[in-house]
Amino acid sequence: MDLTTVAAITPARTRDDLAALSATVVPLAGGSELYADPRIHLTGLVDLHTMGWPALTVTPDGLEIAATCTLAELSRMPAEPGWVAHPIFHLACTALFGSFKIWNVATVGGNLCTSLPAGPMICLTAALDARVLIWRADGTDEWLPAVDFVTGNTTNVLAPGDVLRSIHVPAAALTARAGYRKIALSPLGRSGAVLIGRLDTDGAFVLTVTGGTVRPVQLRYPELPDPATLAADIARLDGWFTDAHGAADWRRAVSGLLGEEIRQELAEPAAPTGAPAAPQDGTRA
Numbered sequence: 001m002d003l004t005t006v007a008a009i010t011p012a013r014t015r016d017d018l019a020a021l022s023a024t025v026v027p028l029a030g031g032s033e034l035y036a037d038p039r040i041h042l043t044g045l046v047d048l049h050t051m052g053w054p055a056l057t058v059t060p061d062g063l064e065i066a067a068t069c070t071l072a073e074l075s076r077m078p079a080e081p082g083w084v085a086h087p088i089f090h091l092a093c094t095a096l097f098g099s100f101k102i103w104n105v106a107t108v109g110g111n112l113c114t115s116l117p118a119g120p121m122i123c124l125t126a127a128l129d130a131r132v133l134i135w136r137a138d139g140t141d142e143w144l145p146a147v148d149f150v151t152g153n154t155t156n157v158l159a160p161g162d163v164l165r166s167i168h169v170p171a172a173a174l175t176a177r178a179g180y181r182k183i184a185l186s187p188l189g190r191s192g193a194v195l196i197g198r199l200d201t202d203g204a205f206v207l208t209v210t211g212g213t214v215r216p217v218q219l220r221y222p223e224l225p226d227p228a229t230l231a232a233d234i235a236r237l238d239g240w241f242t243d244a245h246g247a248a249d250w251r252r253a254v255s256g257l258l259g260e261e262i263r264q265e266l267a268e269p270a271a272p273t274g275a276p277a278a279p280q281d282g283t284r285a
C-alpha cells in the first residue's frame, strides 16, 4: 500500500541522522508492516538499513542481533559449537507465516516494534533472556530485558524518536535445550499461542508464553516442574485476550497443553553430544 502522506524517505547513515525521527517521521525497517495499512499521520520515514549494521555478530558473551537482521538471515544462521538452542532460531521464524518475500524483508527489530502478541521474535528473544539496546531520542542508551520491551497489544517501551538498535542473547542461553510450540486456528493463520521452554545446563526451566497473552509472560523454576504445578501456573497467568485469531479461554487452554508438551520434551534425556535430536516442528493448526 502506498503511504500517500509520506513526502520523504531519508537514508540514515549515522546516529545523528536519526534526529529526524518524530511522531510523524518513523523508522523504516523491512516495511512489511509499515506499508500494510494506511498511516495518514506519517510525513516521512527514516531508512535504518543504510546504517549498515552487521546482521549477526558472535561475541564472547553470546550473540548480537542487529534490529535490521531479517528473519531469513536469522533462520539460516549457522550454529556455533555448543549452541544446543540453535534450532529454536529457525523454528521461531516459522511462526511468522509470510512467504519468502516477507522473510527476506521483515526484520527482528520490526517484529519486536510492531509488538503484536503473535510476534515470534518477541517470544524468541524473551525466551533466551536476551537484552535489548534502545537508542533513546535524547542520545542516551538504555538496556532492557527483552521480555519487558512489549507492554501490551501493539504497545512497547519506545517513545517517538527512539530506535531499537540490537538484541543481545547471552551465551548461557545458547547452550540450553529449548522446546517450541505454536498453534493457530488455520494452517496459514496468525498464531493463537507461541510458547518456548528453555532448560538450562544447571537444570533451571523457563517457559515463555506469548501469542495468547497481550504481552510475553514467563514462568521460572529451579528445575522442571511436575505437570500439575506447570498446568496450574499457566492457568493462573493473566493477559489472555480474544480476537479473530482465537478466544481468550481457548488460548489459555491450548497454552496449558503446549506448555506440558514442552515440559515432556525437555524431560527426555538430551541427545548425545555431536548428534543433536531433530528439532520438533511444533506447529499446529
Ligand SMILES: Cc1cc2nc3c(=O)[nH]c(=O)nc-3n(C[C@H](O)[C@H](O)[C@H](O)COP(=O)(O)OP(=O)(O)OC[C@H]3O[C@@H](n4cnc5c(N)ncnc54)[C@H](O)[C@@H]3O)c2cc1C
Residues within 6 Å of the ligand: 026, 027, 028, 029, 030, 031, 032, 033, 034, 035, 036, 048, 067, 068, 095, 096, 097, 098, 099, 102, 105, 106, 107, 108, 109, 110, 111, 112, 113, 114, 116, 117, 118, 119, 120, 158, 162, 163, 164, 165, 190, 191
Ligand atoms: C504476510 C504477513 C504475515 C505476517 N505474520 C505475522 C505474524 O505471524 N506474527 C507477527 O507478529 N507479525 C506478522 N506480520 C507483521 C509483522 O510483524 C511484520 O511484517 C514484520 O515483523 C515487521 O518487520 P519489518 O522489518 O517489515 O518492520 P516495518 O514494517 O519496517 O516496521 C514496523 C514498525 O516498527 C517500527 N520499527 C521498525 N524497526 C524499528 C526499530 N529498529 N526501532 C524502532 N522502530 C522500528 C516502524 O517504524 C513501524 O512502526 C506479518 C506480516 C505480513 C505481511
